Amino acid sequence: MHRRRGKIIASAFASLPQKVVWRHVGKRPVSLGNNTMLVEWLPQNDILGHPKTKVFITHGGTNGLYEAIYHGVPVLGIPLIFDQYDNMVRMRARGVAEIVEVTTLDVESFTSALKNILNPEKAYKQNMLKLSQLHHDKPMKPLDSAVFWMEYVMRHKGAAHLRTESYKLPWYAYYCVDVMAVFIAFGLIITALFWVSCRCFIRCLMRTKKSKQE
Template identity: 50%
Template structure:
């Protein structure tokens, strides 16, 4: 018996050692808010596969909870900005997009938004300097010999190069969409589409929420969320929205942290937080009112739920435009929204089978993939780690100076050739004319 036990122990040891053959050290410089949710899914899967993950987390965060016990290691980065700066910037941005920009013409909105981001650059600069100029931290990171750096280009940090040069150094890009969302178009080999990697089958709802959903009967429910960035609205907008929701037979679950609207109907419940994925996967859910964030869009695609989009800023308008083109959504303008507009869009999306059928078609396309999005994301991260990069997938254009990239040197050479040819032809013509003129004068004299 003893030799058998020893053999088993040795076999288990070898299996454990073999299982960690490709395990590496991963350094992560993330972006907060909804971007972190996607990043977190990838990092948790990497940890499951035996990798060691270290996250550079700023001292003040919204969703990155480094205080919570986790298998991830966190390096908390202390910076010198005012402790209320992040909150003040968020509030200023919300006031800008909800109140200041809507009545302005497009060019004035662009100018004001540009000024805001110029101000925000100071914050990004401090965040970068708190890492790059921290010699103790940099020495520690260098000594650890990480195999890969995973970062979000929304918050780049490249002080000695341009933004384009910094982003161009990436070996692999993980794009948060897929062909259920995108239009056919050419992409480079180091682009991998992993949209919906965070989506999962629906879990049971909390008891009270489930009871409210079941009370809707055959009419079903509508899920409404404008995301974590916009927790409340002006009193005027919240009242007109609540008025529209009160006129539909469905029950409504609305994520909203503001003052209770005076026009709120008995069919509508307000919540500080919603288990959005689980609600969208519930069989009684008929429609999803969304601001058009890509995470919510993909949860709706995953579960085959038609949408009413109310985009507010950023890529949200483009996301909703994609869903409209696919026949799975209608759009309501946030700046000019009325109860009538919202009610008309809701009734169409709920009652017209066209939208549900298209949403289900997109869902079937999304689920019919040879490899799940999360597994693809992890594969390419491990691929880059195994091969110490993926330079063979990067286009040579990244190494060209800007004038060569835009073929300005070729255009300049061709222009020089054409100019030279025109010059020579012109000179020849002038010379011939002069000779011909002298000959004619000579004949006349004779």
């Protein structure tokens, strides 16, 4: 199944005029085109920041989508598990992404989604650039913010007033050992009651059977 999907994706890439960088681990797909370079690892954030990057194909993880938004790169999502599908639905609703279902993946649908995003007449790129501008519009840059808060903590000698109350909790409360102990105790009690009930029920059946035999 994994090889079949790899072959489908490779065939779709081969039909594109653009060059493709594909993080791929495993056997080389037989349908791989000359425009596709396979690598076992790549600096994803750096590639998304390259001005010639046109589209980002991803499973829809939160970190990757934030990187795409930051650099203004439209997304083609193939969600697999957990929050990935919900993330991609939100991106598609804003006109910056397309979704391809992994269970119905084929060359035609994958190629069509890619070409839609790459089509300059579509608004995927423009919409993503708008999101990127919103993301960048902050009172200060992240580095300046980090420097400010480090200096703030230094000025106030550790900034004890900002520390969470969890520091004052005993270790068993901090690690929720007391909560787990309560759940375990309830589980043991229920198991014991069930075992005793089964024994009583079996004894009653045996007594009834003996009384009938007598």
